[in-house]
Amino acid sequence: MPTGGVKRVVVEFPATLLSRAEGVLGELAKNRSELIRLAVEQYLESLERAKLERELAEGYTANAAQARNLCEEFAPLESDLV
DSSP states (O other): OOSSOOOOOOOOOOHHHHHHHHHHHHHHTOOHHHHHHHHHHHHHHHHHHHHHHHHHHHHHHHTHHHHHHHHHHHHHHHHHHO
């Protein structure tokens, strides 16, 4: 848990989702608050990962022509190594 303090938050859940969540608490050995924190942390991490993947893909796309030119430029040297 972060050392920056703890804030209490009221969260509304549809009854079926709350029932499903409470159904796994024993299996996970977690209480409701721990489960919700874990879920939010994992969701935020997945958003950050997706953002990074998009940025990398955009960078690769933006630099594809330059990378292709470099490969073509060094291709003759590569055949000398084999």
